[in-house]
Amino acid sequence: xxxxAVISPPVITPSEVxxxxxxxxxxxxxxxxxxxxxDLSLGFFRWLFYEHAPKAxxxxxxxxxxxxxxxxxxxxxxxxxxxxxxxxxxxxxxxxKKFPGWQLSLMDSVPxxxxxxxxxxxxxxxxxSTPFSDYLKQWVxxxxxxxxxxxxxxxxxSQLPAAVEIAWLLEESGIRVTLGxxxxxALNDTGSGIELLRSCFREVALDDGRSIVGEDQPFxxxxxxxxxxxxxxxxxxxxxxxxxxxxxxxxNKCLFCPDRDxxxxxxxxxxxxxxxxxxxxxPVIHLIDSAIPVKTIxxxxxxxxxxxxxxxxxxxxxxxxxxxxxxxxxxxSGCLMLQTGAESGSIGIxxxxxxxFSPETAEKVITEISDSGMRxxxxxxxxxxxxxxxxxxxxxxxVRRLKGRIDYMNLSIFNLPEKCxxxxxxxxxxxIPGDYDGDASVLRFYRPFQSMDNxxxxxxxxxxxxxxxxxxxxxxxxxxxxxxxxxxxxMALMKKTDLL
Ligand code: SF4
Numbered sequence: 397x398x399x400x401a402v403i404s405p406p407v408i409t410p411s412e413v414x415x416x417x418x419x420x421x422x423x424x425x426x427x428x429x430x431x432x433x434x435d436l437s438l439g440f441f442r443w444l445f446y447e448h449a450p451k452a453x454x455x456x457x458x459x460x461x462x463x464x465x466x467x468x469x470x471x472x473x474x475x476x477x478x479x480x481x482x483x484x485x486x487x488x489x490x491x492x493k494k495f496p497g498w499q500l501s502l503m504d505s506v507p508x509x510x511x512x513x514x515x516x517x518x519x520x521x522x523x524x525s526t527p528f529s530d531y532l533k534q535w536v537x538x539x540x541x542x543x544x545x546x547x548x549x550x551x552x553x554s555q556l557p558a559a560v561e562i563a564w565l566l567e568e569s570g571i572r573v574t575l576g577x578x579x580x581x582a583l584n585d586t587g588s589g590i591e592l593l594r595s596c597f598r599e600v601a602l603d604d605g606r607s608i609v610g611e612d613q614p615f616x617x618x619x620x621x622x623x624x625x626x627x628x629x630x631x632x633x634x635x636x637x638x639x640x641x642x643x644x645x646x647x648n649k650c651l652f653c654p655d656r657d658x659x660x661x662x663x664x665x666x667x668x669x670x671x672x673x674x675x676x677x678x679p680v681i682h683l684i685d686s687a688i689p690v691k692t693i694x695x696x697x698x699x700x701x702x703x704x705x706x707x708x709x710x711x712x713x714x715x716x717x718x719x720x721x722x723x724x725x726x727x728x729s730g731c732l733m734l735q736t737g738a739e740s741g742s743i744g745i746x747x748x749x750x751x752x753f754s755p756e757t758a759e760k761v762i763t764e765i766s767d768s769g770m771r772x773x774x775x776x777x778x779x780x781x782x783x784x785x786x787x788x789x790x791x792x793x794x795v796r797r798l799k800g801r802i803d804y805m806n807l808s809i810f811n812l813p814e815k816c817x818x819x820x821x822x823x824x825x826x827x828i829p830g831d832y833d834g835d836a837s838v839l840r841f842y843r844p845f846q847s848m849d850n851x852x853x854x855x856x857x858x859x860x861x862x863x864x865x866x867x868x869x870x871x872x873x874x875x876x877x878x879x880x881x882x883x884x885x886x887m888a889l890m891k892k893t894d895l896l
Pocket of ligand 1: 652
C-alpha cells in the first residue's frame with residue numbers, strides 16, 4: 397500500500413485536532429495502517445504568528461499564544477481571553493491586507509470572487525499567491541518524500557480554498573491526492589455541486605473511510621490513537637479529543653434537518669477506552685455527536701469521570717435529561733458545558749418543525765444545567781417559515797426567564813437546506829423554494845425561499861435580533877460574555893461569570 401498521510405487544510409480554529417482527520421487517521425491506525433495527521437491549519441497559524449509576523453513587523457503573538465496554552469489559572473479569564481484573541485485577530489487582519497479581496501479570521505477564510513465558485517478556487521490555487529501559498533510551498537518542500545498518497549479531510553467551507561491549493565501543489569509533485577470528509581459527503585447527500593468539487597480533485601471519496609481499506613463495516617467501529625506528523629501543542633489550556641458516542645441522531649425527526657439519512661450507530665466504548673489509554677493524560681473530551689443520547693451518556697460517565705479532566709457536547713433539551721438527577725450526575729462526572737439547541741420559545745414553532753420538546757422542557761433542562769454548575773451554551777434559531785413577531789417575542793421572554801443561567805448564546809437565521817423534508821413539503825409550510833443564479837458554477841447547501849403570504853421571516857428576524865433582542869438587558873451580558881473566537885472548546889474552559 398502507498399504511504400498515506402491525512403491532511404487537514406486551513407482554516408479551522410486551532411484549539412483541538414480536527415475531528416474528521418482524527419477519526420480517519422484513528423480508523424486507519426486501528427487497521428494497522430499508519431497515516432500521520434498533518435494539521436495544516438495549526439501549522440499555518442503557527443507559521444504566520446511565530447515565523448512571518450516578526451519578519452513582517454506585526455504585533456508579537458507569542459505572549460497571546462502562551463496565554464491560550466498556559467493561562468496560569470484553572471479556567472480562562474474572559475477579559476484576558478478577549479484581549480489575546482484580539483491581538484491574534486489583528487495580526488491576521490494585517491496579513492490579509494496583502495491579499496486583495498481575501499478575508500481571514502481564526503475560523504474562516506473567504507477568497508475574492510464569487511462565493512464557493514470552484515473555477516475561481518482553481519484559478520487562485522494555480523496563481524500561487526493566496527494567503528496560504530508561502531506556507532504550503534514550504535510544507536510541501538519539508539514533507540516531500542514522506543508519503544505517496546494524501547487523504548485530504550474537508551469538513552468546512554473555510555478549508556476549501558486551501559484544500560484546492562494543497563491538491564494542486566501535491567499533484568504537481570507527483571503525489572496522489574484523494575479528497576474526502578464530511579463536507580464532501582454532505583454536498584453529495586444534501587447539497588448541490590458535487591460534480592464541481594470533483595473538478596477540483598482527481599479523486600473524491602464519499603464514504604466514511606472504509607473504501608480506503610476495502611472494508612464493509614462502518615469505519616468508526618474500530619478507532620485507535622493515530623500518529624501525528626508533528627507534536628505541536630494546540631492553542632488550548634488542556635488537550636481536547638473529539639470523539640462521537642454515536643453517528644446519526646436518535647431523534648431524527650426535525651423537518652429542516654439535512655442529516656436525517658445518516659445511519660444511527662452506537663460506537664463501541666472500547667474505542668474511547670483505547671484512545672484514552674494512549675492519548676495525553678486527562679484530556680477534555682469533545683463529544684461530537686449531533687445530539688448526545690441520554691442512554692449512551694449514562695454508560696460512559698464512569699470512564700469520563702476516571703480518565704478525563706472534563707467533557708462537553710450537544711444535547712437536545714428534552715425531558716429525559718431531567719430524570720433521576722442525571723444532569724447532576726453528569727456535572728459530577730466532569731461535564732463542563734452542554735450545548736442545547738433550544739431554538740425557539742414558541743411551542744407552535746417547535747411543534748410545527750418536529751423538534752420534539754417544548755419551550756418549558758427546554759427551560760427546565762437549561763435551568764438544571766445551570767444549577768448543577770455546568771456552563772450553558774444555548775442555540776437559538778430565528779426566521780423559520782411562518783415565524784411571527786409573537787413567536788420571536790416568546791423566544792425573548794424565555795431568555796428573560798432564564799436570566800443569569802445562560803452563559804453563552806448562538807443566534808442563527810434559518811437557511812433552507814437544498815434537501816430536507818421541509819424542502820420536499822415546502823407548499824404545506826407556505827413557502828416556495830427558489831434558486832440562486834442558476835448559471836453560476838458554485839457549491840450550494842441552501843436555497844432561497846419565498847413565503848406564499850409575502851411575509852419575509854428571515855428579514856423580520858434580522859430586524860428583531862438587531863433592534864429588540866440584542867438590546868434587551870437579559871441578552872446583552874450573555875452576548876458580551878460569548879467569546880467571538882475559539883468558541884465551543886474555549887467556552888468550556890472559561891471561568892463562569894456572574895450574569896445576574
Ligand atoms: S436533533 Fe439535530 S441531528 Fe437530530 S434530527 Fe434534529 S436537527 Fe437533525
